Amino acid sequence: MPQLDSKTFEHLTPTDQQIQQMSTVRFGFSQLAAMIEAHVPEGIDRDHALRLLRTSAMWCNVAITRWEDGEART
Secondary structure (H helix, E strand, C coil): CCCCCCCCCCCCCCCHHHHHHHHHHHHHHHHHHHHHHHHCCCCHHHHHHHHHHHHHHHHHHHHHHECCCCCECC
């Protein structure tokens, strides 16, 4: 497994293009979350699925702003 880049935990200000990409991805995740809420019975399993969806959305934002080694995309 590769080592994390020294800048992995530093803040990155997304570019305008990255902000647009993040917005598009967030919209898709919000649509999926709404579908889950509408069609999956309430309970701990649905709650877990929604939490994982939130985590996945966060990692997509990271992937948009960084290369796989942690370096900032420019």
